[in-house]
Amino acid sequence: MSEKQLSPEEREQKFLSQLVAEYLKYGSVDEVFRVHKYDIPISYPGFQRVLDKWGIVKAAGPNSKLSEALSFFVHLAKEQIPLETLYKRMPPSFQTSIGTLHRILSYMKEGATRRVGTALVLTPHMKPNYILVANDISTPRVEFGKPFGSVSIPMGFSKKRDTKQKAILRVLQQEVFVKQAIAQNMPMEIITKDIEPFMYLDAADVRVSIYHLSLPKKLSSPKSFSSFKLENHRFLSIGNIIKGNSEQFRVGLMETVLGYQRRLKMLDKNVIANPIFEISSLNHKLAALGYEY
Numbered sequence: 001m002s003e004k005q006l007s008p009e010e011r012e013q014k015f016l017s018q019l020v021a022e023y024l025k026y027g028s029v030d031e032v033f034r035v036h037k038y039d040i041p042i043s044y045p046g047f048q049r050v051l052d053k054w055g056i057v058k059a060a061g062p063n064s065k066l067s068e069a070l071s072f073f074v075h076l077a078k079e080q081i082p083l084e085t086l087y088k089r090m091p092p093s094f095q096t097s098i099g100t101l102h103r104i105l106s107y108m109k110e111g112a113t114r115r116v117g118t119a120l121v122l123t124p125h126m127k128p129n130y131i132l133v134a135n136d137i138s139t140p141r142v143e144f145g146k147p148f149g150s151v152s153i154p155m156g157f158s159k160k161r162d163t164k165q166k167a168i169l170r171v172l173q174q175e176v177f178v179k180q181a182i183a184q185n186m187p188m189e190i191i192t193k194d195i196e197p198f199m200y201l202d203a204a205d206v207r208v209s210i211y212h213l214s215l216p217k218k219l220s221s222p223k224s225f226s227s228f229k230l231e232n233h234r235f236l237s238i239g240n241i242i243k244g245n246s247e248q249f250r251v252g253l254m255e256t257v258l259g260y261q262r263r264l265k266m267l268d269k270n271v272i273a274n275p276i277f278e279i280s281s282l283n284h285k286l287a288a289l290g291y292e293y
Contacts, residue, residue: 019047020054021182024174025228027059054184057170061115061157067138069096069104070204070251070282071150077285107205108283117208118167119155119201119252121260122176124220128264129238131257132215134175134230136250152230152250155208165191168211176233179226187219199259199276202283203252210256212263252280 006014019042022032029047033040042050051058072094076086083105087098107114122132135149154175158167168191173181180186190213197209218224225233236244241257259276266273 016050016054017182019050020056021178023047023051023056024178024181054181055186056181057166057173059157059174060159060162060170066117066157066204066206067136067150067250068094069101072096072101073105073108073204073282073286074251077282077289080289104205105286109287111202111279111283111287113202113205113207115206116158116160117155117203117206118158118171119153119208119210119256120168120171120176121153121198121210121212121256123212123214124235125215125217127220127235128214130235131238131241131260132176132225132233133236133241133253134225134227134233136229137231138229149231149248150250151244151248152253153256154227154230155250155252157206158209164195164197164209164211165193167209168195168213175227175230176225178228187216190215190219197275198263199256199278201252201255201259201278201280203280204283208252210259212260251282255280 019032019040022035023029026032026035029044029051032047033044040047072086072090076083079086083101084098087101120132124130124132131153133151133153136152137149154171156171156174158170162170169186169188172191173186177186195211195213197211199210201208201210220235222233222235227233238257238261242254242261246254255278259278262276263273
């Protein structure tokens, strides 16, 4: 159906859906206006009201900068050179300030965190040993010549005052079910009222709460998933992930998968255990190198 054949109500609905899609793509109302050179026929408050009407959980921080900073520190741990030396090598597109990097490094060395995040272990119907992964395309790797695409599970920043359900929904809307979020058809039934994290992971200066969600059969096919930040969603077995090339993994993926494997073993033994707590190998490596800050 062409644009002219649509009723005024249908045209408005299409326009509003496009606004929601742009928000999920760019991560903030400010950025959408900037990309479109402030030529959008809606006010800033009006845009916010559209997001509220659609049930979109607002972003808690620029996820691309988290990915960027993590990539930087992975490279720093590998080369073991002064932070300033590596920073000077960064391409012009690198956005994280040197002050922010120093601050993150100081928290890592102190074993402290200042931000919170949420990560999701999503498993297909009746197959708890398979985990949904995808390639992170939100930011290029900081190493020159390296492609986009670290293997990751869905994750992102949260707000400290978020409910567990709200934090989970934000990640699902941005990294798993973008098309459903735009169509106002989110599968809310997969987020239970009593859900609790099975694991906490400190990655850089972020404490990540990790949840397991079992998907219904109708959502257990890769074609169900969509995101502007992740691509090539697929299910991999725990064994294949553990055997994989960890250099291609986003920080914390291996620790998360091993933690989830431990949780499954405890469930098999009918053991009720407290949440697992881990510190990422990246944090351990950088803390051991004795960087000054």
